Amino acid sequence: MSSNSLDTNLQVAQRVHAIEPFRVMEMVKAAALLRRAGRDIISMSVGEPDFTAPDIVADAAVAAIRGGVTQYTESLGLPELRAAISGHYAATQGLDIDPRRIVITAGASAGLLLACAALVGQGDEVLMPDPSYPCNRHFVTSFGGTPILVPASFEDRYQLGAHHVHERWTARTRGVLVASPSNPTGTSMTPAQLRDMLAAVRARGGFAIVDEIYQGLTYDHVPVSALALDPDVITVNSFSKYFNMTGWRLGWLVVPDSLVPVFEKLAQNLFICAPTIAQHAALACFQPEALTIFEARRQEFQRRRDYLVPALRELGFGVPVMPDGAFYVYADVTALDHPLRGDSAALSMALLNDAHVAIVPGDDFGVAAPAQHVRFSYATKYERIEEAVARLARQLGR
Incomplete structure (x- = not known):
C-alpha cells in the first residue's frame, strides 16, 4: 500500500471538523507572498508586539x-x-x-x-x-x-x-x-x-x-x-x-x-x-529596570492608539467606542467610500493588494456582522502606522 493510499484511510477526530481555519494566518500568508514578490507590506494584522524581551x-x-x-x-x-x-x-x-x-x-x-x-x-x-x-x-x-x-x-x-x-x-x-x-x-x-x-x-x-x-x-x-x-x-x-x-x-x-x-x-x-x-x-x-522599559512601551502603544483611532475615523471607518487596552481597533467599514464596504474579507484583500496594508476581516471573531468589521493591530512602529494611513487615504480617495 502506498503512503498516499494509507493517508486517505486515516480519519481525524470529529472535533477537528468543528474548528474553522484561523483566517488571520491566511492574511499573513497572502502578505508574505507579496513581500517575496518585492512589495513593501505594512502589517497591521498580527497581534504580536513589535518589541521583544529586554x-x-x-x-x-x-x-x-x-x-x-x-x-x-x-x-x-x-x-x-x-x-x-x-x-x-x-x-x-x-x-x-x-x-x-x-x-x-x-x-x-x-x-x-x-x-x-x-x-x-x-x-x-x-x-x-x-x-x-x-x-x-x-x-x-x-x-x-x-x-x-x-x-x-x-x-x-x-x-x-x-x-x-x-x-x-x-x-x-x-x-x-x-x-x-x-x-x-x-x-x-x-x-x-x-x-x-x-x-x-x-x-x-x-x-x-x-x-x-x-x-x-x-x-x-x-x-x-x-x-x-x-x-x-x-x-x-x-x-x-x-x-x-x-x-x-x-x-x-x-x-x-x-x-x-x-x-x-x-x-x-x-x-x-x-x-x-x-x-x-x-x-x-x-526587576525595576525591566518594569521601567515595559511602562515606556505601554505609553508608546497608547501614543499609537491616540494617532490611529482619529485617523481611521477621518478615513470613514466607524470606531464607536475608543479602545482602552491591548493594541487593536475593531472598525466598522460600512460607511467607507469603497465598493467592497459590505464585504470585509474582500475589502481586506483589496487593501492588501492595492494599498499593501495588511488588516484582518471580522470573519475570525464571530458570526454577528463580521462582514461589517475589520481589525487593525497597532503593534507596529508609529512611522509605519502613519505610512499605512497615508496609503489607505490614497486608496479611499480621502
Whole structure:
C-alpha cells in the first residue's frame, strides 16, 4: 500500500471538523507572498508586539542555560516565579494573591486549555461575547462543550454583560469565558459591568474564566482585575503581550485554592511543566529596570492608539467606542467610500493588494456582522502606522 493510499484511510477526530481555519494566518500568508514578490507590506494584522524581551530578560535566559537549570520544574511552576507574580499583583493592584493559587502555564493558550479541561464537560454550554478571540470557542469544543456566541454591541463595549447572562443562561449553561481588554476590540469591561456580570454567573452556580492577558496594556484608567471582585473567578494571564515574550510560551492562571490540586494533576499529565528557561528568564521581568522599559512601551502603544483611532475615523471607518487596552481597533467599514464596504474579507484583500496594508476581516471573531468589521493591530512602529494611513487615504480617495 502506498503512503498516499494509507493517508486517505486515516480519519481525524470529529472535533477537528468543528474548528474553522484561523483566517488571520491566511492574511499573513497572502502578505508574505507579496513581500517575496518585492512589495513593501505594512502589517497591521498580527497581534504580536513589535518589541521583544529586554536585554535583562534575555540575559537571564542565557544564564539559566549556561548554569544548567534547564530540567523540568514543578508542574505548577517555579516557586520563585509564582511568588514574583503574587508580588506584582500586590504592587500594581493592591491584591493579596497567595502564590499557591498561581499556576504557571505554557502560554495563555495552555492556561485556557487547562481551565476548560477542568470545568467544561460533554454538552456544557459556555457563554462568550461575539466578537471574541476565535481560539476561545475551540478550547471549549475540544472538551466536548458548546460555545454560545452572544452578540455584544458597542453600547456593551463589545463585552458580555449581566443582561446577556440573564437572557442566555439555560439548564445546559456551565459558565462564561470573557476577556478584558478584548481581542479584537481592545475594549475593557467597566468595573461595574464586570462586577455585575460575575455576580449574575455566581448566582447561577456557574464558573467564570476571565482572560486578562492585555490588562498590563490598559490606557485611560487603572485596570481592575476580576480577582478583586470575585474570589472564585479563574483568571488567565501571559508574559506575551505586556512583557513582550510571545515566542517564549509562558503564562499563568490564578485559580481558587480548592482547585489547585485539580489544575496540578491536569498540568502534570497534559504539559508536565511550562518551559523552564522561559520561567527563569521571566523572573527578570519584575526587576525595576525591566518594569521601567515595559511602562515606556505601554505609553508608546497608547501614543499609537491616540494617532490611529482619529485617523481611521477621518478615513470613514466607524470606531464607536475608543479602545482602552491591548493594541487593536475593531472598525466598522460600512460607511467607507469603497465598493467592497459590505464585504470585509474582500475589502481586506483589496487593501492588501492595492494599498499593501495588511488588516484582518471580522470573519475570525464571530458570526454577528463580521462582514461589517475589520481589525487593525497597532503593534507596529508609529512611522509605519502613519505610512499605512497615508496609503489607505490614497486608496479611499480621502
